[in-house]
Amino acid sequence: PLSIGIVGLPNVGKSTLFNALTRAQNAQAANYPFCTIEPNKAIVPVPDPRLDALTSLAKPQKTLPATVEFTDIAGLVKGASKGEGLGNKFLANIRETQAILHVVRCFVDDDVVHVHGKVDPLTDIEVIETELILADAQALENRMDRLRKQARAGKEHQAKLAVAEKLLAHLMEGLPASALEGRQEGAMAELYAELGPITAKPVIYCANVDEAGLEADSAAVEAVRAHAAKTGAPVVKVSARMEEEMAALDDAERAEFLESYGVESSGLDQVIRTGYGVLGLVSYFTVGPKEVRAWTIEQGWKAPKAASVIHTDFERGFIRAEVIAYQDYTAHRTEAACRAAGVLRQEGKEYVVKDGDVMHFLFNV
Numbered sequence: 097p098l099s100i101g102i103v104g105l106p107n108v109g110k111s112t113l114f115n116a117l118t119r120a121q122n123a124q125a126a127n128y129p130f131c132t133i134e135p136n137k138a139i140v141p142v143p144d145p146r147l148d149a150l151t152s153l154a155k156p157q158k159t160l161p162a163t164v165e166f167t168d169i170a171g172l173v174k175g176a177s178k179g180e181g182l183g184n185k186f187l188a189n190i191r192e193t194q195a196i197l198h199v200v201r202c203f204v205d206d207d208v209v210h211v212h213g214k215v216d217p218l219t220d221i222e223v224i225e226t227e228l229i230l231a232d233a234q235a236l237e238n239r240m241d242r243l244r245k246q247a248r249a250g251k252e253h254q255a256k257l258a259v260a261e262k263l264l265a266h267l268m269e270g271l272p273a274s275a276l277e278g279r280q281e282g283a284m285a286e287l288y289a290e291l292g293p294i295t296a297k298p299v300i301y302c303a304n305v306d307e308a309g310l311e312a313d314s315a316a317v318e319a320v321r322a323h324a325a326k327t328g329a330p331v332v333k334v335s336a337r338m339e340e341e342m343a344a345l346d347d348a349e350r351a352e353f354l355e356s357y358g359v360e361s362s363g364l365d366q367v368i369r370t371g372y373g374v375l376g377l378v379s380y381f382t383v384g385p386k387e388v389r390a391w392t393i394e395q396g397w398k399a400p401k402a403a404s405v406i407h408t409d410f411e412r413g414f415i416r417a418e419v420i421a422y423q424d425y426t427a428h429r430t431e432a433a434c435r436a437a438g439v440l441r442q443e444g445k446e447y448v449v450k451d452g453d454v455m456h457f458l459f460n461v
C-alpha cells in the first residue's frame with residue numbers, strides 16, 4: 097500500500113503522533129482482518145463526511161472507510177546520511193514511502209529536552225532536509241560510479257551521466273530534488289524513476305503545537321508556514337499530545353473536547369486527509385444494504401482499473417459501470433430514485449472515475 101513516512105528530529109512528538117494514529121487504526125482493526133499490523137506502521141481510516149452521509153441514507157450492516165498507511169521512521173539525526181545513529185536503516189525505510197510527514201516542534205516545554213537546546217523550527221527543518229539531500233547525493237554518486245563505467249560502452253549512458261551531474265550540482269547547492277527544473281522530461285525523468293530521490297517525494301509539514309498554539313499561530317508556526325510556502329507544501333497544525341489523549345475518547349466526547357478548544361476537526365483527521373491528498377488518492381463508493389464502502393484509487397484511473405481494486409476479475413471481465421455522482425445520490429437518496437430521475441449514467445471502458453462517484457460494476461466472469 098501507499099505509505100507516508102513520519103520524520104523529524106528526536107523529541108519533536110513523532111512517537112506521540114504515531115501513537116494517536118495507532119489508536120485510530122485499532123479502533124477500526126475488526127474491519128480489516130486482512131491487514132497485518134507491524135509495530136512501525138499504522139493503517140488508519142480516512143475520515144470522510146460523504147461516507148457518513150451515504151451510511152445514514154443506506155443504513156448498511158457495516159461501513160468501511162478508505163485507509164492510508166503511516167510509517168514511523170525513527171533515527172534521523174544530524175549525520176544520518178553518513179550512517180550515524182540508525183542512519184542506514186532509516187534511509188532504507190524512508191525510500192519505501194511515497195510521501196513524507198515532517199513533524200516540527202513548535203511547542204515550548206522546558207521538561208522536554210530539545211536536541212539543539214531551543215525551539216527553532218527553521219534550523220530543525222534545515223537539519224532534516226540537509227540530511228535527506230545528502231542521502232540523495234550519496235545514492236546518486238553511487239549510481240554515477242556505475243554510469244561512468246557503462247558510459248564507455250554506450251551513448252544513452254552518457255546522456256544519463258550528463259543529467260546525473262546536473263542533479264548532483266543541484267543537490268550540492270542544498271536544494272531538494274523536487275525543485276529541479278526539467279525533472280519530468282527525457283533522461284532526467286528516467287534517472288528520477290531509477291533513483292527515487294527522497295527529496296522528490298511530496299512533503300507535508302506537521303507543526304506540533306501546545307494547546308495555546310492551536311488557537312493562534314505562534315511565531316514558530318508562522319516560520320514553518322513561510323518555509324512551506326516556498327515549495328507550496330501543505331502545513332497541518334496539531335497538538336500531538338492532545339491527539340494522543342483524544343484518541344481514547346468516543347465520537348461524542350471527542351466533539352465536546354474539540355469544541356472546548358474552539359476547533360472543528362482534530363489535527364489528526366487533517367493529517368490523514370492531507371496525506372491521502374498528497375498521495376494523489378481519491379475515493380469512489382459502493383453502496384448496498386450489506387455494506388457502504390470507500391475504495392481508494394489514483395486520480396485519473398479509468399473504470400476497469402478502478403474496478404480492479406474490488407476484484408481483479410472485475411477488470412478483466414469489465415462490461416460497463418453504472419455511475420451516480422455523489423451530489424446526485426444524496427439529492428435523490430436511493431439508487432432507484434436516481435434511476436427514475438435519469439441521473440444514473442451508463443459508462444464504458446474509457447470513463448475516468450471521479451472522486452465521490454457511487455459505482456456499480458457489471459462484468460463477465
Ligand code: GDP
Pocket residue numbers: 104105106107108109110111112113203204205208304305306335336337338
Ligand atoms: P519523538 O522523539 O519525536 O518521537 O518525540 P516523542 O513523541 O517521544 O515526544 C517527546 C516528548 O515530548 C514526550 O515527553 C512527549 O510527551 C512530549 N510532547 C510531544 N508532543 C507534545 C506537545 O504537543 N506538547 C508538549 N508539552 N509535549 C509534547
